[in-house]
Amino acid sequence: MLKEVTATRYITPLREGGSLPGLVEADDHGTYVMKFTGAGQGRKTLVAEVVCGELARRLGFRVPRLVTIGLDPDLGLGEPDPEVQGLLKSSGGTNLGMAFLSGALGFDPLAFAVSPEEAGRIVWFDALVNNVDRSWRNPNLLRWQGEEWLIDHGATMIWHHNWPGAEASAARPYDASDHVLAPFAPDLDAAADALAPLVTEELLAEVTAQVPDVWLADEPGFETPDDLRRAYARPLVARAAVVHDRVHGIEGVK
Ligand SMILES: Nc1ncnc2c1ncn2[C@@H]1O[C@H](COP(=O)(O)OP(=O)(O)O)[C@@H](O)[C@H]1O
Numbered sequence: 001m002l003k004e005v006t007a008t009r010y011i012t013p014l015r016e017g018g019s020l021p022g023l024v025e026a027d028d029h030g031t032y033v034m035k036f037t038g039a040g041q042g043r044k045t046l047v048a049e050v051v052c053g054e055l056a057r058r059l060g061f062r063v064p065r066l067v068t069i070g071l072d073p074d075l076g077l078g079e080p081d082p083e084v085q086g087l088l089k090s091s092g093g094t095n096l097g098m099a100f101l102s103g104a105l106g107f108d109p110l111a112f113a114v115s116p117e118e119a120g121r122i123v124w125f126d127a128l129v130n131n132v133d134r135s136w137r138n139p140n141l142l143r144w145q146g147e148e149w150l151i152d153h154g155a156t157m158i159w160h161h162n163w164p165g166a167e168a169s170a171a172r173p174y175d176a177s178d179h180v181l182a183p184f185a186p187d188l189d190a191a192a193d194a195l196a197p198l199v200t201e202e203l204l205a206e207v208t209a210q211v212p213d214v215w216l217a218d219e220p221g222f223e224t225p226d227d228l229r230r231a232y233a234r235p236l237v238a239r240a241a242v243v244h245d246r247v248h249g250i251e252g253v254k
């Protein structure tokens, strides 16, 4: 399970992204980027953050630490911005927090270089989870202390929005032409050789166990949170074996 903390102070909204995450302070004195259960797509976005973030971490990528943040909706009472107040009021209970990397810069493909190996690993991972949100317009890749950190996996695994069609959806190819690392000659074959064998049922069981039950309960077609955890695991294990052949849109690759 992820560490549980409680929000003690709402600091400020982070307006860059679409989902209005906020910076909060918690009772462990940590500062977190908080993603709200009451925002836009709601809890599925948070499930995707945990499944993909914790999978990426176990595959060796740098991902800021994830926690769950308990929120008392009264924390929003003093907020002057009605949008923020509404979000806090509708997000009582369990939310997601990501350790705030103070001073991190957004990845700029014109300013930073990435090796074909690292570019290949990141593009391969994004193809695996079908991440459509790591483009040059919106890299969701931070540069912190000289290294790349992956953030924002809310727009992944499109198949979890329609479970009956999940298998067919997960068999589809991945278009990497807009990927922020497409210009860095990503070595997908090396990435697939190194990473695909790690994506096992056992690893996915460990990863999906990190998702809080409250975000998995009452999903139509699933009796228990564990049934839904297995549904998250299946397409990823299947896709890991084949996805490098289904990436298009980068040079040297069909
Ligand atoms: N862990 C973090 N450390 C520092 N800055 C962050 C972190 N997470 C997000 N940010 C900043 O906040 C912005 C919005 O967060 P993001 O997770 O991308 O949310 P959205 O779903 O709204 O796009 C990011 O583009 C980045 O600038």
Ligand SMILES: [Mg+2]
Pocket (backbone or CB within 6 Å): 017, 018, 138, 140, 152
């Ligand atoms: Mg983002």
